[in-house]
Amino acid sequence: MTDPVLIEVLRGAIVESAHRGAVAVFDADGKSVWEIGDTSKPVFPRSAVKAIQALPLVESGAADAYGFGNRELALACASHSGEPAHVELARSMLARAGLDGSALECGAHWPSNHGAEIALARAGELPNALHNNCSGKHSGFLCTCVHSGIAHRGYVKADHALQDMVRDAMQAVTGAIHGPDERATDGCSIPTYAVPLKSFALGFARMATARGFGPERAKAAKRLLAACMAEPFFVAGTGRADVALMEAAPGRIFVKGGAEGVHCAAIPELGLGIALKCDDGAGRAGEAIVAAVLAKLLRADQALAAKLLELANAPIASRIGAKVGGLRPTAALN
Amino acid sequence: MTDPVLIEVLRGAIVESAHRGAVAVFDADGKSVWEIGDTSKPVFPRSAVKAIQALPLVESGAADAYGFGNRELALACASHSGEPAHVELARSMLARAGLDGSALECGAHWPSNHGAEIALARAGELPNALHNNCSGKHSGFLCTCVHSGIAHRGYVKADHALQDMVRDAMQAVTGAIHGPDERATDGCSIPTYAVPLKSFALGFARMATARGFGPERAKAAKRLLAACMAEPFFVAGTGRADVALMEAAPGRIFVKGGAEGVHCAAIPELGLGIALKCDDGAGRAGEAIVAAVLAKLLRADQALAAKLLELANAPIASRIGAKVGGLRPTAALN
Numbered sequence: 001m002t003d004p005v006l007i008e009v010l011r012g013a014i015v016e017s018a019h020r021g022a023v024a025v026f027d028a029d030g031k032s033v034w035e036i037g038d039t040s041k042p043v044f045p046r047s048a049v050k051a052i053q054a055l056p057l058v059e060s061g062a063a064d065a066y067g068f069g070n071r072e073l074a075l076a077c078a079s080h081s082g083e084p085a086h087v088e089l090a091r092s093m094l095a096r097a098g099l100d101g102s103a104l105e106c107g108a109h110w111p112s113n114h115g116a117e118i119a120l121a122r123a124g125e126l127p128n129a130l131h132n133n134c135s136g137k138h139s140g141f142l143c144t145c146v147h148s149g150i151a152h153r154g155y156v157k158a159d160h161a162l163q164d165m166v167r168d169a170m171q172a173v174t175g176a177i178h179g180p181d182e183r184a185t186d187g188c189s190i191p192t193y194a195v196p197l198k199s200f201a202l203g204f205a206r207m208a209t210a211r212g213f214g215p216e217r218a219k220a221a222k223r224l225l226a227a228c229m230a231e232p233f234f235v236a237g238t239g240r241a242d243v244a245l246m247e248a249a250p251g252r253i254f255v256k257g258g259a260e261g262v263h264c265a266a267i268p269e270l271g272l273g274i275a276l277k278c279d280d281g282a283g284r285a286g287e288a289i290v291a292a293v294l295a296k297l298l299r300a301d302q303a304l305a306a307k308l309l310e311l312a313n314a315p316i317a318s319r320i321g322a323k324v325g326g327l328r329p330t331a332a333l334n
Numbered sequence: 335m336t337d338p339v340l341i342e343v344l345r346g347a348i349v350e351s352a353h354r355g356a357v358a359v360f361d362a363d364g365k366s367v368w369e370i371g372d373t374s375k376p377v378f379p380r381s382a383v384k385a386i387q388a389l390p391l392v393e394s395g396a397a398d399a400y401g402f403g404n405r406e407l408a409l410a411c412a413s414h415s416g417e418p419a420h421v422e423l424a425r426s427m428l429a430r431a432g433l434d435g436s437a438l439e440c441g442a443h444w445p446s447n448h449g450a451e452i453a454l455a456r457a458g459e460l461p462n463a464l465h466n467n468c469s470g471k472h473s474g475f476l477c478t479c480v481h482s483g484i485a486h487r488g489y490v491k492a493d494h495a496l497q498d499m500v501r502d503a504m505q506a507v508t509g510a511i512h513g514p515d516e517r518a519t520d521g522c523s524i525p526t527y528a529v530p531l532k533s534f535a536l537g538f539a540r541m542a543t544a545r546g547f548g549p550e551r552a553k554a555a556k557r558l559l560a561a562c563m564a565e566p567f568f569v570a571g572t573g574r575a576d577v578a579l580m581e582a583a584p585g586r587i588f589v590k591g592g593a594e595g596v597h598c599a600a601i602p603e604l605g606l607g608i609a610l611k612c613d614d615g616a617g618r619a620g621e622a623i624v625a626a627v628l629a630k631l632l633r634a635d636q637a638l639a640a641k642l643l644e645l646a647n648a649p650i651a652s653r654i655g656a657k658v659g660g661l662r663p664t665a666a667l668n
Contacts, residue, residue: 002336009594009615012518014528016378017594017615020354044350107653110448121455132653184346185658194348260343260351280614281343281351319441319466324519 003037004332006278006292007285011316011325019285021261021278023293023333024201027271028211030175034297035198036332042194043277046186046258050137051077051224052173052203056165057140058220062147066096073227074234075136077256081237082111082131084119089234090130093139097146104129105156106138106188113237134188136234141166141190156189163191172217174203187259197275200264205273208254208266225254225266241287241311245294248307253298255290257283263290267297284327288312292329337371338666340612340626341619345650345659353619355595355612357627357667358535361605362545364509368631369532370666376528377611380520380592384471385411385558386507386537390499391474392554396481400430407561408568409470411590415571416445416465418453423568424464427473431480438463439490440472440522447571468522470568475500475524490523497525506551508537521593531609534598538607542588542600559588559600575621575645579628582641587632589624591617597624601631618661622646626663 002020009017022037054076057063063073072093080086094100110127111117120127129135138156145152145162155162158180167178176195186192205211207225210218228235232246235256245255245265254266261278263286274293278285288311295308309329316325336354343351356371388410391397397407406427414420428434444461445451454461463469472490479486479496489496492514501512510529520526539545541559544552562569566580569590579589579599588600595612597620608627612619622645629642643663650659 011378011526011528014376014378014516014518016518016528017613019614042348044345044348105654107655109653114444118455121452122458124456182348184348184350185652185656187652187658189652189654189656192345194345194350279351280353280616280619282614282616285614318519318521318523319443320439320523321441322519322523324521 001038003279005330006036006332007288008328008330009316009325010328016325019278019280019282021276021285021289022197023274023276023289024198025272025274025293025297026198026201026205028202028205028209028273030202032198033272039198040196042182043197043200043262044184044192044194044260045200045264046192046260046262047079047134048256048258048262048264048275049170049200049203050079051207051228051254051256052170053137053166054140054224055169055173055217055220056162057144058223059216060144060148062143065147066093066143068093070227070230071234073224074231076140077224077228078136078235079133079257080136080234081113081116081240082127082133083113083116083237086136086234086237087130090135090139093136093143097143099142099146101128101130103142103152104132104135104138106132106134108132132188138188158183158191167191167193173206174199197277200275201273203273204254204264204266204275205271208268208273209271225268226251228256229254241291244311245291245308248311249298249304253294257286257290259283261286263287265290265294267294270297272297284314288314288327288329289333292333296333335372337613339664340370340666341622342662342664343650343659344662350659353612353614353616355610355619355623356531357608357610357623358532359606359608359627359631360532360535360539362536362539362543362607364536366532367606373532374530376516377531377534377596378518378526378528378594379534379598379609380526380594380596381413381468382590382592382596382598382609383504383534383537384413385541385562385588385590386504387471387500388474388558389503389507389551389554390496391478392557393550394478394482396477399481400427400477402427404561404564405568407558408565410474411558411562412470412569413467413591414470414568415447415450415574416461416467417447417450417571420470420568420571421464424469424473427470427477431477433476433480435462435464437476437486438466438469438472440466440468442466466522472522492517492525501525501527507540508533531611534609535607538588538598538600538609539605540607542602542607543605559602560585562590563588575625578645579625579642582645583632583638587628591620591624593617595620597621599624599628601628604631606631618648622648622661622663623667626667630667
């Protein structure tokens with residue numbers, strides 16, 4: 001099955017490029033609310049499931065033991081932009097467990113925030129693993145290891161006890177088998193598993209409602225999503241789409257993007273989870289699709305829906321800042 | 335018509351993302367040699383046609399008057415990476431016409447070459463219009479204006495005499511009408527026209543063979559493609575796919591990418607022109623498709639074809655540099 005075009009990219013009045021994709025919206029009982037395209041196809045969720053991967057940090061008691069509040073938990077679920085506040089918070093999380101950046105096994109890269117990158121260069125510095133967009137997640141992993149008495153070295157490997165905990169959480173929440181046949185390696189060196197797209201929609205409906213969870217998991221899931229919605233900057237960074245979407249309706253929308261055009265989201269008040277994949281992996285399309293899907297599901301709040309649709313219709317500017325085109329959701333998203 | 339998947343993006347052994355597209359290969363008589371997908375659909379060629387847009391620079395006599403050699407002509411056809419050698423050459427081209435960077439109307443952006451960007455930041459500088467990847471093309475435009483006695487101000491506008499010259503060249507070479515209905519604005523503020531993809535394949539077959547051109551245009555076309563093939567670094571920059579492709583067979587392959595997944599190419603020894611568009615606009619796919627198409631067309635040279643196929647199968651690495659996936663052309667490109 002060929003997924004439909006969900007986002008058109010216009011230059012002037014002409015469609016220059018087009019993005020196909022699939023969307024799944026489910027409730028926590030596994031009822032399909034809205035599906036577009038092939039929602040059964042295996043998708044690597046990449047960073048879009050970091051909130052589920054952070055469950056062991058809370059459930060193990062590590063988050064409480066180290067006194068983590070909303071910001072630390074948001075950073076544990078983040079793909080941050082490497083801005084100074086992100087880097088410092090990751091450093092302080094590790095320090096609470098007696099570690100520093102050298103324990104991180106995610107690798108280093110320059111901040112995705114351009115101002116932060118230039119400032120780092122101007123200071124004559126090079127990026128380290130704390131600047132990696134996944135350093136908050138990895139700091140959470142390391143804190144979980146230390147608090148649980150697990151030797152942390154090699155914590156990124158599929159057969160490490162920490163990854164067993166993460167995989168168990170992923171399987172329980174999504175209901176999908178995460179076996180060796182589904183496994184590959186993410187950019188930050190941890191395993192990522194390709195399972196049906198709709199499993200993530202179900203998983204985030206459960207995360208938002210805690211339906212079907214025991215009391216400890218229920219508390220952890222609600223706490224993690226609430227932390228992200230309370231501190232969206234620490235989930236992403238300045239000017240990022242996920243921040244704009246969560247700030248559009250504080251406490252009412254959870255959104256998290258991942259590499260290769262994946263987005264997961266949840267609307268707690270409706271008890272819904274959302275998962276989508278742009279087939280070609282374009283982040284710009286994933287962001288526009290999730291904004292359009294949220295606008296449709298929240299259409300009862302007209303002012304909010306209008307704000308979300310504006311984010312779905314992102315402009316494209318020339319190098320002198322003139323608007324020369326933009327993204328446009330297709331009728332498939334109406 | 336839905337274009338076929340041409341490039342799969344693998345993570346481990348699993349297809350993570352996929353890119354659809356269309357490919358046109360024509361000879362200079364307009365004979366179709368190989369077509370995939372919808373080659374009649376209008377496509378903005380963006381920067382992939384800079385060599386055609388540079389014809390007036392040579393035909394007007396400006397290139398000779400200012401003593402331009404291969405490097406200057408290559409830069410006039412370039413989307414360069416903003417490395418110091420590119421910036422200095424653009425500056426010197428303008429100086430020959432008595433101008434400086436302030437005459438450029440393309441806007442400024444940071445160099446796409448990461449090392450050049452960081453070096454600029456470390457030096458406490460900001461990018462100017464000379465760093466714009468299109469500054470060579472714009473310098474060529476300005477030199478054409480000055481040499482031809484045309485007031486250069488506003489040279490990026492669709493109704494400026496310089497853009498008339500450029501549009502006339504584009505129409506004559508591609509055989510496609512470039513009217514107001516086909517027009518939008520490129521990232522560097524000049525007009526770009528969406529015309530059938532196959533027109534560009536025909537156009538580059540003509541550029542490579544000069545068939546159907548008068549003697550002045552024939553000379554100019556051959557000189558421009560020869561300059562690009564002789565100085566590929568000045569057409570793109572360090573580590574860029576177009577450089578690797580042209581360096582794989584010096585003087586035998588012309589390649590030029592444009593934004594939104596477009597590539598044009600030519601194989602003079604076969605008298606063929608190539609144009610392709612990745613439907614979703616992904617540059618990584620455009621680069622892999624053109625490499626695979628060149629490998630197929632040049633398969634008689636097995637060593638070269640193997641080298642080109644290796645470039646079509648670009649690896650994807652994790653942040654610690656481990657290979658975790660890669661691009662793979664589909665059977666549609668065999």
